[in-house]
Amino acid sequence: MAVPSLTSVTPSSGPTSGGDILRLTGVGFAARVAVRVGGLRAEVLTVRQESGASYADVRTPAHEAGLVNVELLNLSAEDSPVPGEVAVLPTAYRYLRPRVAAEANLTRLVRTLLRELKRQVVANVSASVSVDYDDTVEGGLNVIAMASLPSVVLSGPALRESRRYSTNVLHEDVVQGPSGAELVRRRPAYTVDLAFTLTVASERTAELFNLMAAVATFLNRNRWLVMARDAEDASRGTVRWEMDADGEVRTQLGSRDDVRAFTWGLVVRGFDVDEGLPLDIGKAVAQAHLDTDSLPGGTS
Known part of the structure; x- marks a missing residue:
């Protein structure tokens, strides 16, 4: 497997409470991956390949407000990280403190x-x-x-x-x-x-x-x-x-x-x-x- 790379994270912001669904786009994703958002493990929902591009949908963990890095690691069949097969997109996601109510x-x-x-x-x-x-x-x-x-x-x-x-x-x-x-x-x-x-x-x-x-x-x-x-x-x-x-x-x-x-x-x-x-x-x-x-x- 080639070294993975990340090109985008969508959406680029979400609540500090977590639970947001992110789509990671890039190339070289393995069939099994691990994703960290702000250094915390995110729940991986799906990984797929389409037209030469790799996609992974994940659920964000709770985190304090601020800009954080998004990191993807390729995993082996035994769910252990493959050495050197890591991709990082710096400050790709912003945790926002939710407003109590939106002003009309x-x-x-x-x-x-x-x-x-x-x-x-x-x-x-x-x-x-x-x-x-x-x-x-x-x-x-x-x-x-x-x-x-x-x-x-x-x-x-x-x-x-x-x-x-x-x-x-x-x-x-x-x-x-x-x-x-x-x-x-x-x-x-x-x-x-x-x-x-x-x-x-x-x-x-x-x-x-x-x-x-x-x-x-x-x-x-x-x-x-x-x-x-x-x-x-x-x-x-x-x-x-x-x-x-x-x-x-x-x-x-x-x-x-x-x-x-x-x-x-x-x-x-x-x-x-x-x-x-x-x-x-x-x-x-x-x-x-x-x-x-x-x-x-x-x-x-």
């Missing part, structure tokens, strides 16, 4: 919006899941006193049907399955528009008008809300949503608390609440062949 994209979107409002409009920005004003008072809004003024409160979002970005067309992919090419159909994602309300308050009318101009500039300047596609993997790039003002400005320059305020809506368009679900899996993709002999006037 909607949460990340709201946090991104809050951060940009804080940076571009006023530092005192907060989020609210409830309405921060009472419109039952005669004459308009009665703004609840804020802890610190001036302030901006972001309320929402309310979900609206997205007429611009939603689609009812089924998505179809052809993938390679155990029995050849298969057609995988997916239900379209549920796409909505996110409607928010900005409530801006101040004790001074002039300051409120300045804040109104700042919000208008913010909405005109930021026609897209941009966010990292994956908060932990910058290589995946960014994703963006169209953002625009929604409705008219409503002002309240006099209230019993001597607080001036205005509200203005904004909408973020085309947010996918889900990514669609598989409808069916396993339908073989057949290539239709037309037999001209069966048609009138056909020739052989």
Whole structure:
């Protein structure tokens, strides 16, 4: 048996708890091998040869977080290491400490919006899941006193049907399955528009008008809300949503608390609440062949 070599390990990262299935690719693997990940013995599931390449599927052991080497040793029929038949791929696998819970994209979107409002409009920005004003008072809004003024409160979002970005067309992919090419159909994602309300308050009318101009500039300047596609993997790039003002400005320059305020809506368009679900899996993709002999006037 030739000296083995390792060319790749897939996937390149997994949980510190172990149990991840790795595929080792290379050449020169024996029929029986031993694999160590980070110096610890991995469970070998399969070893095979295909088209001149060697493959081994293994289950990772538990290990502390960090980059580790992957090592493959050829074994004899008696399961003893064959001298000199060892391959090592340095820092080929990264153990990652699992997150307790993945942060939802909607949460990340709201946090991104809050951060940009804080940076571009006023530092005192907060989020609210409830309405921060009472419109039952005669004459308009009665703004609840804020802890610190001036302030901006972001309320929402309310979900609206997205007429611009939603689609009812089924998505179809052809993938390679155990029995050849298969057609995988997916239900379209549920796409909505996110409607928010900005409530801006101040004790001074002039300051409120300045804040109104700042919000208008913010909405005109930021026609897209941009966010990292994956908060932990910058290589995946960014994703963006169209953002625009929604409705008219409503002002309240006099209230019993001597607080001036205005509200203005904004909408973020085309947010996918889900990514669609598989409808069916396993339908073989057949290539239709037309037999001209069966048609009138056909020739052989």
